[in-house]
Amino acid sequence: MTYLGVPVGGNMSRCNNWEAVVTKFTSKLSLWKARLLSVGGRLSLIKSVLGNLPTYFMSLYYMPAAIRSKLESLRQNFFIGSELGDRKMAWVSWNTCLASKELGGLGIGSIHALNVGLLFKWIWRFLHNQSDLWISVIKGIYGCSGGIFGENFARSCHSPWSGILSMIKKLKHKGIDLMALCKRKLGNGESILFWEDVWWGNQTLKNLYPGIHMLDSHKDCCVAHRLPPHEWNTVLRRDPRGGIEASQFNELRLHIESILGHGLQIFTRVSRLPRFGFWMIRTS
Structure with a gap:
């Protein structure tokens, strides 16, 4: 089934479901004569047209490596002035051309980075x-x-x-x-799941303290319901036993005390991507 030009319901990890994108690429290239264009002209076409052709597909599906390699090869051949079916030597690595200008490249950008x-x-x-x-x-x-x-x-x-x-x-x-x-900033705790969400550190508390998670009678609780003035002895099915359960319970209480030391503000998601990274995430 196709909806708005994009296959729906199929296995998009199969290369044959991406043939429409490859065909569109090659049809565009057949209309242009790379040898009649300057390097700047070919660069502009690669950035404005070839790089944006599969955007609709890539905004929904992860492109297979074989298709990605084929499209990059088509872009490279066009940039060095090679016609379809011809072979021409490239004097500069294509990865260098894809790199940003700050890193000595041409700022073309890879299809893989755009897809991700x-x-x-x-x-x-x-x-x-x-x-x-x-x-x-x-x-x-x-x-x-x-x-x-x-x-x-x-x-x-x-x-x-x-x-x-x-x-x-x-x-x-x-x-x-x-x-x-992505990092969460502590807030009032009403919209964040205590066990399931990664809201403090790099792991869920369910993974850090599995024994206490199993004892919790309301595993889908929010953060605000597991911090003072709420008492843990009212939410656990039974008291933690000695050994691993007692150790995890003590660690969890220390964990909560360290969190309270930072105070509570509104929960938000913030980007920690550096400006020189792969891309910038914008909420607009």
Whole structure:
């Protein structure tokens, strides 16, 4: 099924579902004669046209590596003045051309970086616009955190959201932790889940203190309901036993005391991306 020119319901990790983008690329190139254009002209066309052709697709789906490589190859060949089917030597690495001008490149930008930036924007919207209908649907399928901070989600489901979650996990395995670039600021605690959300440190409290999480009679509680004046002995199914449970309970109490030492302000999401990074996240 196709909706507004984009396949819906298919497995977009398969290369054959991206053939429409490749065809559009090659059809554009066939209309231009690279050898008749100056380097500046080819650079302008690459930035304004070729780089934006797959934007609609990339804002919903994570592009397969094979398709990404093919599109970058088409852009590179056009930039060096090679016609379709011809072979011409490149005197400068294409990765150098993709780099920003501050790093000695031409500021073209890679298709992969654009794809990741567009998809991560959905994560940003999920964390900011909690009242939207689509977010309620995501939470109903993937849990309160949308599967963003957990490892368990429907891997057999080939939905756009599962593709975004897979992208985040793949990049994290490569040392690029996108979620670490988002940080919560403490607030009144009414809209943040105590156990499920990452609101203090880099992990959920459910993962840090699994024994106490199992004892909590209301696991979907918000932060405000687990801080003073609320008492823990009224929310636990039973008192923590010795050993691991007692140790985790004492650590959790110290954790809460350190949090209270910082005071409570309004909860917000802030970006910690440096200005020289891959992209800037904007809420507008």
